[in-house]
Structure formats: structure tokens, C-alpha cells
Amino acid sequence: MKGPKEIEPSKRLGVLLVGLGAVSTTFIAGVHAIRKGLAAPTGSLTQMGAIRLGKRTDGRSPLIKDFVPLAALDDLVFGAWDIFSDNCYEAASTAGVIEPTLLGQVRPELEAIKPWPAVFDQRYVKRLNGPNLKTGGSKRELAEQIITDIRSFKATNNLDRLVMVWCGSTEIFMKETKLHESLEAFERGLAESDDAIPSSMIYAYAAIKEGIPYANAAPNLSADIQVLEELALETGAPLAGKDLKTGQTLIKTIVAPGLKARLLGVAGWYSTNILGNRDGEVLDDPESFKTKEESKKSVLDYILQPDLYPTLYSDLHHVVRINYYPPRGDNKEGWDNIDLVGWLDYPMQLKINFLCRDSILAAPIVLDLVLLLDLAARAGMKGIQEWLSFYFKSPIHARGLYPEHDLFIQLMKLKNTLRYLRGEELITHLGLEYYD
Numbered sequence: 001m002k003g004p005k006e007i008e009p010s011k012r013l014g015v016l017l018v019g020l021g022a023v024s025t026t027f028i029a030g031v032h033a034i035r036k037g038l039a040a041p042t043g044s045l046t047q048m049g050a051i052r053l054g055k056r057t058d059g060r061s062p063l064i065k066d067f068v069p070l071a072a073l074d075d076l077v078f079g080a081w082d083i084f085s086d087n088c089y090e091a092a093s094t095a096g097v098i099e100p101t102l103l104g105q106v107r108p109e110l111e112a113i114k115p116w117p118a119v120f121d122q123r124y125v126k127r128l129n130g131p132n133l134k135t136g137g138s139k140r141e142l143a144e145q146i147i148t149d150i151r152s153f154k155a156t157n158n159l160d161r162l163v164m165v166w167c168g169s170t171e172i173f174m175k176e177t178k179l180h181e182s183l184e185a186f187e188r189g190l191a192e193s194d195d196a197i198p199s200s201m202i203y204a205y206a207a208i209k210e211g212i213p214y215a216n217a218a219p220n221l222s223a224d225i226q227v228l229e230e231l232a233l234e235t236g237a238p239l240a241g242k243d244l245k246t247g248q249t250l251i252k253t254i255v256a257p258g259l260k261a262r263l264l265g266v267a268g269w270y271s272t273n274i275l276g277n278r279d280g281e282v283l284d285d286p287e288s289f290k291t292k293e294e295s296k297k298s299v300l301d302y303i304l305q306p307d308l309y310p311t312l313y314s315d316l317h318h319v320v321r322i323n324y325y326p327p328r329g330d331n332k333e334g335w336d337n338i339d340l341v342g343w344l345d346y347p348m349q350l351k352i353n354f355l356c357r358d359s360i361l362a363a364p365i366v367l368d369l370v371l372l373l374d375l376a377a378r379a380g381m382k383g384i385q386e387w388l389s390f391y392f393k394s395p396i397h398a399r400g401l402y403p404e405h406d407l408f409i410q411l412m413k414l415k416n417t418l419r420y421l422r423g424e425e426l427i428t429h430l431g432l433e434y435y436d
């Protein structure tokens, strides 16, 4: 086993959030409430999770936050961009996720966070428009304005380090083109305001150029293009994405590996949701929905591996729907009907009705990503961080590799990466030594 990696100590960490909507405000308000001892960080692996070290008989299972040197919640400082100028308290009240009493207890901290004008173009998010926008000649100039915001936030708050997370709306479905392959072509595209560069890519470019870790909480094409992956290796920026694994897809990646483990066939998997927040409204546009649909649908193919198990999974009918239904706000309801096949091809059904809260599931993931990406940067890890797949519906991965979607393999990979960083034995679960 190699010795531990050199990891710089953590100091004040700036958290740059693109979009100050339901997810961002629930995350920020939650961190302030937890700091004040008003609530627990439930759902956060970095705050509540333990990690086993050594043999099962060793009795060593420290908390992850005591095992690796993560930034403390008290050291986080928040900054954000949004197309609306509401401060974080007003935006959290509009999102309506956290009830007013708790929100009132962190009000001054939230009111102090006022979003900077955004880089936004309605062609990429059709159902949205707002007044708090940057103006500038080209996309290149807009990227420069983002970099200026970042640098002045860092200087004003005396920050040592930064992390950026795209928590903005889901942009329309786009594919990689030639322009996304070389830095020269991409930077020319910025100067010429090429349509192949959506707003999220401008933020991602600015962060990566500055060597800042970048995560994409949404499913749209952003930093997952060849040129930005290469730039990240040059500047030392770790990357993670994309599309937070919450709600229905989280449950799917818990249930599907179990069915496959027992070699139960799946003839069909019908998933539908009702959702009434702004995200639901944006996803009501077919072009934004297409981005989300692609992200949600790929999961089963990779977990069930129909190429290896054609009899069980090659005829699977997988349908995913999201219906915008305002009365529910952020409280999403998901239904899954799974048509199973057992011994001698006897059919069975499994029904799942999940009454969840979208942003309550997403906020602890954003916290973990911020802390783990900062840890990765301090440990000298750059480019795609596949060990953070645990948090995403469409995990980014090295080209030529297929993504790992099974939640339990993802968790093992994450914990083994932490063990590796600290020079601990990796755990294989072989366990023969207990019977020698």
C-alpha cells in the first residue's frame, strides 16, 4: 500500500453557485441552520457517514469528516449568479422548500447574499426570462466578466479556495461538435459568440480556466466536452457531473441492481412524476425535457446490461415522464411500475410511489460535492473525478469507458478513493483471512 497523498490544509472556501433557485437556497439555508445547531445534516455522507478501515475485527470506523481533511461548514462563504435579483432569503421564500420559521432564523445571513448579474440567453432555456443580466459584446467578454466576479469575490472575502456548482436551469439538448474539440476553436467560438456555446459552458470555461473545481448539478452539456476536460487537466481543476441523482432515479439505481443480482427479468419500467416548482416549469419545454429524459433513461441500460443478459433485459420498455403540476411545488410525487419476470417466465409487478422533496434530497449532495471537490483539488486530483459518480444520474467518465450507475459500486469506489488518499488498505470484501 502506498503512503497517504499530500493534501494541503483547508482554509476559507468560497462556494460559487450558478442559479439561486430551489436547490441552491435550500443548500445555503441548510448550511447556516446546521452551523447554528438548528438542524442536522441528514443525507450528507461527508457530515454523517462513517468509513470502515482495515479488517472487520479492527473496530476502526471513523466518520468521513474526521478521516479526511474537509473544509468545515463554518469556513464556507457563498456567492451566486441569477437572472433574478432577489437575495437568497427572497429566493428561498419563493422556492417555498424551507418553512418560514426556520428561514427566519437564518434570514440575515441569507439576505446578505445578493446574486451577481447572470450570463443568460433564452434560446437555451425557453421557459425562463429575467432582468438581472450581464451585457457585453461577445461570449468571450461575458466569460471575462464572470472571471472578474470570481476574483473580486475571492479578494473581498479573503478566500483561499473556490468551488463552482451549476445549479441553474436545465438547458436545451445539445451535442458535442467540432468546436468543442480544441481550445483554439472553442476560444474562437467564444469571440464569435457561436451558438454551440450555451450559457452554462461560459461559466464552466471561466471556472476551469481559473483552476476552480466545477460540478454540474443539471443534465445539460456544460463542462463535459473534450476541450474543457483537457483544459481542466492543464489548470488542475477537478470536474464532476452531471444531473444530481435524487428522487426517482436514486430509487431506480437502488432497486435495479437488486433485481439484476437475483437475475429477475424486467419487461417494462414505467416512471412518471408530477412536479410543480420552477424546475418543473422549465422541464415542461420539450427541448429541456429531452436533456433530462436522456439523462434519466440511460441508467437502466447500464445497470441491467442487456448485452450480457439478453433474455432478461433486451426487450425492456423504459418510459419516463415528467408532468408540470403547480399545486405540488417542490414536493415531487413519482410512480414507478416495474413489470418483472421470474422462474418459468411468470410475470410479477412492483409498484413504487415516492412522495419526496426534490431540493431536500439535492441539498446534501451539493454540500458533499463542494467539500469533496475541494478535497480533490487540494490532493492534486484534476479533470474528471469518476469516484463522485455516486451523486449523479449521468456520471461523467473517461472517453471510451462506460459509466458505472450502480449506487453500491459507486459508494465502494468513493470510499476506496478516500482510503487511497489516506494510504489505507482498499477494501475488497473478499474476507478469506477470517477463515484461515
Ligand SMILES: NC(=O)c1ccc[n+]([C@@H]2O[C@H](COP(=O)([O-])OP(=O)(O)OC[C@H]3O[C@@H](n4cnc5c(N)ncnc54)[C@H](O)[C@@H]3O)[C@@H](O)[C@H]2O)c1
Residues within 6 Å of the ligand: 018, 019, 020, 021, 022, 023, 024, 081, 082, 083, 084, 095, 118, 119, 120, 121, 125, 128, 130, 166, 167, 168, 169, 170, 171, 199, 200, 217, 218, 219, 243, 244, 245, 246, 247, 277, 278, 279, 282, 358, 359, 361, 362
Ligand atoms: N432538485 C433536484 O432534486 C434536482 C435533481 C437533479 C438535477 N436538478 C437540476 O438542478 C437545477 C436546479 O434545480 P432547481 O430546482 O434549483 O431549479 P430552479 O428553477 O429553482 O433554480 C434554477 C435557478 O437558475 C437560474 N438560472 C437559470 N439560468 C441561469 C443562468 N444562465 N445564469 C444564472 N442563473 C440561471 C434561474 O433563474 C433559477 O433561479 C435544474 O437544472 C434541475 O434540473 C435538480
